[in-house]
Amino acid sequence: MKIYRAYAKVNVFLKITGKRDNYHEIISRFMRVDSLYDELCFSPKTKDGFEIIGEFSCETQQNTIYKAYVALREAVESESLDKLMDSYAIEVKKSIPAFAGLGGGSSDAATYLKMCNEVLHLGLSKNELAQIGLKVGADVPFFIYGYDSANVSGIGEIVEEFKEDILDFEVYTPKVEISTPKVYISYRENFYSPIDGFEIQELKNKTSLEVLESMSADEANDLFKPALQEYSELKNHYKHGYYFSGSGSSFFRLAI
Numbered sequence: 001m002k003i004y005r006a007y008a009k010v011n012v013f014l015k016i017t018g019k020r021d022n023y024h025e026i027i028s029r030f031m032r033v034d035s036l037y038d039e040l041c042f043s044p045k046t047k048d049g050f051e052i053i054g055e056f057s058c059e060t061q062q063n064t065i066y067k068a069y070v071a072l073r074e075a076v077e078s079e080s081l082d083k084l085m086d087s088y089a090i091e092v093k094k095s096i097p098a099f100a101g102l103g104g105g106s107s108d109a110a111t112y113l114k115m116c117n118e119v120l121h122l123g124l125s126k127n128e129l130a131q132i133g134l135k136v137g138a139d140v141p142f143f144i145y146g147y148d149s150a151n152v153s154g155i156g157e158i159v160e161e162f163k164e165d166i167l168d169f170e171v172y173t174p175k176v177e178i179s180t181p182k183v184y185i186s187y188r189e190n191f192y193s194p195i196d197g198f199e200i201q202e203l204k205n206k207t208s209l210e211v212l213e214s215m216s217a218d219e220a221n222d223l224f225k226p227a228l229q230e231y232s233e234l235k236n237h238y239k240h241g242y243y244f245s246g247s248g249s250s251f252f253r254l255a256i
């Protein structure tokens, strides 16, 4: 069976630009991490019903892969999708840590959608897959497009390729289970200060290398301060020269 890779991402910068209902609008540079990925494949079933084989801390119904299946089923109403999942389990070799700000769950969901599109010849475009993926999570569209680097805005649905060389990152993930909504809520209550159009444009044009050379960890990521406030133990894990990815808990820097 063909093995598909679901890569991790880091947020080189992440700035809040406004609010949208319970969500926050962002401008963020996402970069794929080529050295860190989960592996997904269709494999023989061991039980009835939708089956995910792999080490997960959540129930199947909470798994982003299952949520992607539900979203795809609603979108295409394809009998062949039901037949596929009646015949095969989806097997995942998990390497991307969870609760990490590395987009592992989102990347798995995006990869699953691409796998189904390919094997069932659904003929869905990247834009269509991204729309379906957004129902699963705000980070999913980036992984559907598969760019090395992109400026991501809206709540995650606007993905614009940024042409630059992919960087090699060293990533470490402290064992602190961070809740993304909790960090966003803390940002909204304690740190809310959206950047303006001029700053957005300036950031969008900077290469990732320029960002890492010119900004500190808390300047580059608006979620770093609220994450530190909500999870004070993070302070013990922070090392000078590292940057914070998404809502955490991972830190990264250029590999040397």
Ligand SMILES: C[C@@](CO)(OP(=O)(O)O)[C@H](O)COP(=O)(O)OP(=O)(O)OC[C@H]1O[C@@H](n2ccc(N)nc2=O)[C@H](O)[C@@H]1O
Pocket (backbone or CB within 6 Å): 011, 014, 022, 023, 024, 025, 026, 028, 100, 101, 102, 103, 104, 106, 136, 137, 138, 139, 140, 154, 155, 156, 180, 181, 184, 245, 246, 247, 248
């Ligand atoms: C912070 C980021 C940065 O890439 O990623 P992670 O650190 O989680 O990987 C994303 O904005 C997270 O994306 P993702 O984890 O897919 O979020 P979702 O499941 O869609 O949303 C979880 C919750 O986070 C909050 N949320 C999410 C995205 C966003 N732009 N604004 C928000 O306020 C909402 O409260 C939402 O209910």
Ligand SMILES: Nc1ncnc2c1ncn2[C@@H]1O[C@H](COP(=O)(O)OP(=O)(O)O)[C@@H](O)[C@H]1O
Pocket (backbone or CB within 6 Å): 056, 057, 058, 062, 063, 064, 065, 097, 098, 099, 100, 101, 102, 103, 104, 105, 106, 108, 109, 180, 246, 248, 249
């Ligand atoms: N396929 C999946 N891989 C990892 N975590 C998942 C997956 N599906 C659901 N989850 C749940 O999502 C949460 C963490 O999501 P994850 O994408 O790994 O982290 P983050 O949003 O910080 O990048 C946990 O509650 C975990 O149990």
